Amino acid sequence: DTEVTQTPKHLVMGMTNKKSLKCEQHMGHRAMYWYKQKAKKPPELMFVYSYEKLSINESVPSRFSPECPNSSLLNLHLHALQPEDSALYLCASSPLLRDSTDTQYFGPGTRLTVL
């Protein structure tokens, strides 16, 4: 299995809702990532987990809460979002090679709309 899966594909939520995005990989990768992409902009890193521990938080607001229950799963819990949080959320994983060839493999993303 060489893919990263994300569910749901689309999500519409109100500002008072609580929802979660899910990401899964079965490639034995030891690092997992959340990116956010707004229209016409490059993907921007939000969080990095390595060996199931949070390694990088790019100053993301607390209304986004990541969770890595095991090495194959990555969740992003959403609460009290704002309309400006509407974006494509991409998950990626990488094997964490010790040399510079480590490559991130991406899922297809979840398109989130906050009303």
Place this chain on the structure above:
Amino acid sequence: ILNVEQSPQSLHVQEGDSTNFTCSFPSSNFYALHWYRWETAKSPEALFVMTLNGDEKKKGRISATLNTKEGYSYLYIKGSQPEDSATYLCAFKRGSTLGRLYFGRGTQLTVWP
């Protein structure tokens, strides 16, 4: 803020044409340069990871070169086909394996039959 620039923003070519686009990145503290192909509604697909100055990589009709001293990479597609239509993203990594990827905005390629 670290700027990764890609040009052109979009490109329309006829089937059979060869094409190339550019990725510019900071030349200091270079670690790796990645190229991805992203078709609409699909996952970004890793094409190449380039790490050494002068690197050249090839995958079928697609090839890439890297100049870390001046901070640019070229992606070439020979004999474009309609299935090559996609957005081509480059991403610069500096410092270390767990360093973040800094993406460009991409070049959107459309190949007309």
